[in-house]
Amino acid sequence: MLGKLNNDEIDQVLASNIMGRIGCTDKEKVYIVPVNYAFNDTYITVHSQEGMKVEMMRKHPHICFQVDEIISPANWRSVIVWGDYEEVMDPREKYYAMKFLVGRLSRQHVSETAGVSQMTQEMGIQQTSINIIRPVLYRIRIHEKTGRFEKE
Template identity: 70%
Template sequence: MLGKLELDQIDQILANNITGRIGCTDGKKVYIVPVSYAFNNTYLVIHSKEGMKINMMRQNPHICFQVDEITHPANWRSVILWGDYEEITDPKERFYAMKFLVSRLLHLQVSETAGISEMHGEMTRERTPENIIRPIIYRIRISEKTGRFEST
């Protein structure tokens, strides 16, 4: 059976997962890449190093995001959302966003590219040394979300 997910099911999938794929564009090419995230029922909190994805989202903040739960080719749930990239630059707000993200990911076995140890280290230092590249902490303010499923 194919079906459409209800909003509470969509939020549950977003809350239960930590890895999704973000899609962004510079108007010429589309770039889709996996990211680790935390969901707080209003927006996604994500971090990244400077690079193509951040440059594209700074240029065009409209993004698409996807999370899948696949247990079998005929049993899956998929969520897609659209929203806007917002870089978090205020030091206090940035600290709490990092704290939220780290607390969600710290006890899980996540990819080395998630950079949890670096963020945790940055949160415990009074000052970040000049030679350390700080991650970009940002949120995706969700404007629309939808979800589908298939179950046998």
């Protein structure tokens, strides 16, 4: 049976997972990349190092985000979110957003590339420190979301 997920089911998929894919564009090519994230009913919070996707999202903030739960080819759920990239700049807001993200990711078994230990160290560093490369903390302000499923 194929079907549509309702809003509560969509939020449940977003809340129960920590890995999704961001789709962004520079108007010439589309770039899709996996990221670890945390969802709080309003935003999807993510961190990344400076690079192609951050540069693209800064220039073109309208992005897409996808999360899949695949049990088998005939038993899965998939959610797509459209929203806007917002870099978190306020030091206090950044601290609490990072704390939320680290808290969510540290409860899961994530790879070293998720950067949980780096984010934990970042939270302990005074904002007045210079010459330290810090990850970019951002969120996706959700404007629209949809979900589908298949279940045998």
